[in-house]
Amino acid sequence: MNENTRFDADVVVAGAGPVGLAITSMLGLHGVKAILLERGDELIDYPRAVGMDDECLRTLQGIGMAEAVLPHLTPHHWMRFVTKSGRCFASIEPRTDEFGWSRRNAFNQPLVDRVLLDGLERFDNVDVRLGSDVLRFEQDTDGVSLDVKRSDGTVYTLRTRWLVGSDGGRSPIRTALNVGFGGFTDTSKWLVVDVRNDPLGIPNIYMHCDPSRPYVSVALPDSIRRFEFMIFENENEEEMTQPHNMAMLMAKVLPPGVDATSLDYIRKRVYTHNARIAERWKVGRVMLAGDAAHIMPVWQGQGYNTGMRDAANLGWKLAYVVKGIASEKLLDTYQLERPPHAKAMIDLSVTAGRIFSPRNPAVVAARDFATWVLNLVPPAKRYFTEMRFKPMPRYETGLVVSEAEIDTEPGVKQLLCQLARKTPLLGRLMPATRVGRNSPVGRLFIQPKVRTRDGEVKLLDDVMGSGFALVCWGVDPSFWLNQKSRDILAALGGRIITVKPVVQIHREQAIGPDAIVVGDEQMRLKEWFGSHRGAVAVIRPDRFVAGLAYPVRINELLAQVADKMGLNVGKGAA
Numbered sequence: 001m002n003e004n005t006r007f008d009a010d011v012v013v014a015g016a017g018p019v020g021l022a023i024t025s026m027l028g029l030h031g032v033k034a035i036l037l038e039r040g041d042e043l044i045d046y047p048r049a050v051g052m053d054d055e056c057l058r059t060l061q062g063i064g065m066a067e068a069v070l071p072h073l074t075p076h077h078w079m080r081f082v083t084k085s086g087r088c089f090a091s092i093e094p095r096t097d098e099f100g101w102s103r104r105n106a107f108n109q110p111l112v113d114r115v116l117l118d119g120l121e122r123f124d125n126v127d128v129r130l131g132s133d134v135l136r137f138e139q140d141t142d143g144v145s146l147d148v149k150r151s152d153g154t155v156y157t158l159r160t161r162w163l164v165g166s167d168g169g170r171s172p173i174r175t176a177l178n179v180g181f182g183g184f185t186d187t188s189k190w191l192v193v194d195v196r197n198d199p200l201g202i203p204n205i206y207m208h209c210d211p212s213r214p215y216v217s218v219a220l221p222d223s224i225r226r227f228e229f230m231i232f233e234n235e236n237e238e239e240m241t242q243p244h245n246m247a248m249l250m251a252k253v254l255p256p257g258v259d260a261t262s263l264d265y266i267r268k269r270v271y272t273h274n275a276r277i278a279e280r281w282k283v284g285r286v287m288l289a290g291d292a293a294h295i296m297p298v299w300q301g302q303g304y305n306t307g308m309r310d311a312a313n314l315g316w317k318l319a320y321v322v323k324g325i326a327s328e329k330l331l332d333t334y335q336l337e338r339p340p341h342a343k344a345m346i347d348l349s350v351t352a353g354r355i356f357s358p359r360n361p362a363v364v365a366a367r368d369f370a371t372w373v374l375n376l377v378p379p380a381k382r383y384f385t386e387m388r389f390k391p392m393p394r395y396e397t398g399l400v401v402s403e404a405e406i407d408t409e410p411g412v413k414q415l416l417c418q419l420a421r422k423t424p425l426l427g428r429l430m431p432a433t434r435v436g437r438n439s440p441v442g443r444l445f446i447q448p449k450v451r452t453r454d455g456e457v458k459l460l461d462d463v464m465g466s467g468f469a470l471v472c473w474g475v476d477p478s479f480w481l482n483q484k485s486r487d488i489l490a491a492l493g494g495r496i497i498t499v500k501p502v503v504q505i506h507r508e509q510a511i512g513p514d515a516i517v518v519g520d521e522q523m524r525l526k527e528w529f530g531s532h533r534g535a536v537a538v539i540r541p542d543r544f545v546a547g548l549a550y551p552v553r554i555n556e557l558l559a560q561v562a563d564k565m566g567l568n569v570g571k572g573a574a
Contacts, residue, residue: 007143009035009127010322012160014134015167016043018109019290019307021116023164025063026315028123029466032322035158036126039133039167041151043117045110046267047194049304050218050226051077051205052112055393056305057101058447058543059312061461065119066101072111074221075102079205084212098524100447100459106205108221109304134173137163139285162318163286166307169274171292177283183276183346186297189231190273191240191249194266198225199254210252217253224266227253228298237270273297275346282335289314293338296346306345309393313338316466316541320565325491327566333398344391395442399540399564401547402441403533406556440532441545445471451502451519460497460525461543463518467493468546469539470554473529474500477536477551478512485558487569492561499525 011027013020016038027034052073060066081090094103120126131151138145144163149155165173174181198219206217216228229249231240239245243261246268250260277294281287290307314334320326447460460471470477470489476498481489489496495516500507502519511517520526529535534548538561549557562569 006159007161008158009033009160011035011162011164011318012037012144012146012158013164013166014173015165015171015290015292016040016113016117016128016130017166017168017290017307018049018113018116018304019311020164020166021113021120022059022063022308022311023166023289023315023318024120024126024128025065025116025123026311027319027322028120028126029063030316030319030323031125032319033125034127035160036120036128037132037134037148038128038130041131043110043113043130047109047220047224047226049109050106050220051302051304052105052107053302053305054097054099054101054103054105055312055444056308057105058099058461059308060116061100061459062312062466062541062543063119064122065116068115068119069107069112072108072115072221074106074203074219077102077104077106077204077219079104079207081207081209084208084210089209098446098448099444100449100461106218106220108224111222134167137173137176137286139163144285161285161322164314164318165286165288165292166290167292169276169291169295171288173286174278174288174292177280177286177288179283179288180279181276182279183274183295186273186275187233188273189235189270191229191231191237191268191270193227193229193246193249193268195225195227196223196264196266198223199258199263200225208252213249213252215249215252231270237268240270241268275350277339277343277346280335281339282331287314287318287331287334294342294346297349302345302349306342309341310338312542324568325493326568329564329566330399333564336398337393337395341391341393348391393444393544395544398442399546399561400442400544401538401557401560401564403439405560406547406549406553439548440528440537441548443545445537445539445543445545446524446528447543448524449521450499450525451505451521453505453517457521460518463516464497464539464543465493465495467495467541469495469497470536471497471525471539472499472536472551473525474498475535475551476511476515477554478514479510480551480554481558482555484569485555488558488562488567491567491569501526 010032011034013024013034013036016036020036024034024036057066060069076095079092080088082088092104096103117128120128133149135147135149135155143159143161146158146160146163147155148158165171167173200217203219205219208215208217214230218226220226240249247260254260274295275297278288278292281293289310291303293310294306296303296306317330317334321328321331449457450460450463451457452463464471476496478496496514498511498515498517499520500517502521505517505519532548534550536551536554537548538546538557540546546561547557
């Protein structure tokens, strides 16, 4: 029997939420045979998440879906915190676009999910199976076997090389793996009310910090509005959704005299806020992603976005391993890179909730006074307005190369770096083997607009393609590449992008045949490289900086990248 006939798919993704849809799209783009299973006969048709950030939109851009979802978004969607008296004590209005998109966007999740699902029809190598629930699975050294129950009650078996559990906060896959889901469930509950034909029409998000009953008002696309009300310990969903109680709640948000029963309700549902993270995200041949790996309170709208960061990190790594370009070492970096940032986003969401919804009058008074004072201090005001409090992903270990690791001088430092990669405890004890706090390595690369030689103005990612890229300022590193590095670059499917001032993009001096020359339309790339030590950045498919070096050190950098991902230099990316 041919080895490939033993497997129905290279990857099975369980759960057709946004994370599962995004991962499956990435696998489709890379030509990986994938099956997407969803227990429901249809996608969920009511709003859940309401906020999408620029990182998420960049991920959708990478799978060719950003333009398709834009009609379902409201860009530049500000979040305003308001006291009981009506004073706005904090307004989050980030207007920067360093990653190519608006930093805060409201969106209609059911419609965006549908767009992502329809986008899978592009791929002959992707099979979507709705009404298919994973009953059980068992993994071995070669793959994973699953029993799947159709909605008609029949059961069949699948065999796959890898399994991704993106099956929600109550993930049966995580439970079957006996993976702990540590954290806490908040004692407070919230009634979420979504209505059609928005009765208010005002834009943005308003967080009303009324200690008698905190509430939220959110404008969404397509004339949908969300209200959220804190529910007290002695109240429950059935009681609070009765007409007289709904009238009492809606009186807080509607103009006087408006009848709450006249609204067109989409749903009314009570939620609890959880802050939990899985102890392990990779167990053998099974990976967890999205809500199956972490859940968090809604206060910063980061649950959806954090899940999409998982997809951006995991999807291409699975593809490279399935296709034999990299070894399983690459998938191990998913566990190293993603959980720390997910934990940081959980902590941010918990903190925001505590600021928003205290009920103790003394605490409320202290908060209101402190925020009044801070608004008088411009740096403090910018800290909130520009969303500088949001922790950006920063990978200190994993598929990142520190400056010490490309040191060519033999000796104790180089030996310890090699040992640190093989011994996690030693790596934690050796700061020199980790990426420094001020280094751009391990951070998301900027995405400004660039001008091509054909005169088109594009976002940088659209020039880099779906694989690795060497992005360089003013130089073509081909002059310095040895044959091993050329083989590595071919295996990575890497492109060389040489950035020049727009007025120089048609000059051929010192440019080889393999370099793609673009003009620095906004001069942001010149500023970026001028702020860091190095002129050649190795950019991963998820747009994180794997390493930065001067052209004369590019061979050492590429060798380290190849080693960390177990690169099969004899097999290039398709």
